[in-house]
Amino acid sequence: MASELHETIFMAKQERHKNLFLNYRNLNNFPVELLKDEGLQFLERLYMKRNSLTALPENLAQKLPNLIELYLHSNNIAMIPQAIGSLVKLQSLDMSDNALQVICPEIGQLRSLRHLRLANNQLKFLPRELGELRELETLDVSMNLLRTLPEDLHQCESLQCLTADRNLLYCIPRQLCSLPDLSELSMAANCLTSLPLDLGRSMELQFVFVDNNALLKGLPSYLYNKVIGCSGCGLAAQVSDVKHLSLALGAVTVPLPSEVKAIGLETDRVLPLEELACRVLHADGDQSGRGDVNFLLPKSLLDVVRWPLGHCHRCSQPMFTIVYPKLFPLRETPLAGVHKRTTVSFVAYCCSSQCLMTFDLQG
Structure with a gap:
């Protein structure tokens, strides 16, 4: 496996690949071959999903300066290094399903970032610096431990889709109602007790998901001409009317899977x-x-x-x-x-x- 990994990275350097796929490689550490010498100056997309990485190198931006997409879904990364802010060309960052507890403020320096996915981590709060991401279009922070969202998110004037399902949110900051391009808002399976009265006033907002909020008793009037419903990200699906079957072969009964x-x-x-x-x-x-x-x-x-x-x-x-x-x-x-x-x-x-x-x- 190590020799195959070495050959894959060697070929990427020799042929100046823009995309590098290192998914499902059982990696415990960031490959040193990616960081040797001048690194991969021409690499634009790095896929490292479903490994066992626990940390990112501090010199990541120095060795991979032209990254525009970085996919680290399903690893064991506990923190994002401050140096992440130097990836000035980064447009997509996926760190879902990791062990993140804190997001460093330097993430606000990623001024080109358009898609940020942080679902299924252990985040208790988000840095207010997220509001500096003026090009951000998609933000997914579902399945964390968030009780509030930063009010500064209303400065993300390009935000179109905000997903925060399955957290501990008890309110939605009223400032988010002023997001000019927000078309989909998903807050399923939280602890919401009320919604801002002007939520839905924007003509752009068409999809609102607030199912599985047991304490939520009503909806603002502006939502009555919107599409509302179940996002599928709330409580686990229930199997009803299950048929228990088996296959009889002579005197032997074989239970079905x-x-x-x-x-x-x-x-x-x-x-x-x-x-x-x-x-x-x-x-x-x-x-x-x-x-x-x-x-x-x-x-x-x-x-x-x-x-x-x-x-x-x-x-x-x-x-x-x-x-x-x-x-x-x-x-x-x-x-x-x-x-x-x-x-x-x-x-x-x-x-x-x-x-x-x-x-x-x-x-």
Whole structure:
């Protein structure tokens, strides 16, 4: 594995690649080959999802100065170095599903940043310097420990989509109502007790998700002509009317897999046998350290099993063959007819947990 990694980085340097894919490589440390000599001055996109990184190097910006996209989803990174602020060309930063507890104020120096994803960390607050990101279009801070959002976010005048599902938020700063380009606001599964009375006054804001806020008793009048509903990011889906099935072979009764037992409706999907087999082999390899079963597989299948296409965002189960374009369901208000829109999204359906979530693609 180390020699393969070395060869991949060597080729990227020799051929001056702009994109480098280092997903699913079991990396515990940032590869030193990326930081040797002058580094990769020409690299623009670095993908390092689903590894075991715990830290980023302080000289990252010095060695990779032209990065415009950095994907670090699903690692164990505990903090972002202050030097991150020197990546002046960075437009997309994904640090979802890590161990972040604090975001350094220097993140406000990323003046070109357009997409920032910090979902599924341990953040208790966000720095007010986020308000300095005037080009920011997407901010996802869902699944953290946030109780408030910084009022300075109203200075992010390009912000279009703000997602803060599954936190501990008890209010939405009224200043956010003045964001001129905000079209989607998602605050599902929080502790909201009320909403600003002028939320929805902006004509740009069309989608508002505030489901699973048990203490929220009403909506501002401006929302009655908007599209409101369930974002799918709240409470876990419930399986109802489950049929318990088994297959009888003579005197022997063979219980069916749990994935099949969970089928309750005609619309439920059954995973292909290939998908189920890949998941079993992948789990076996993780437990046995690439044991004998995986060792006997042909290389083409072994590569598939080792590196899934992605993972379900809700149950984190690896996904190998399933990618469906679907219509994302929205529950509309009676007066929303004049604003009818449908959002098309790539989603993954994981039958074993009844998950319907945005798919985490490997690149």
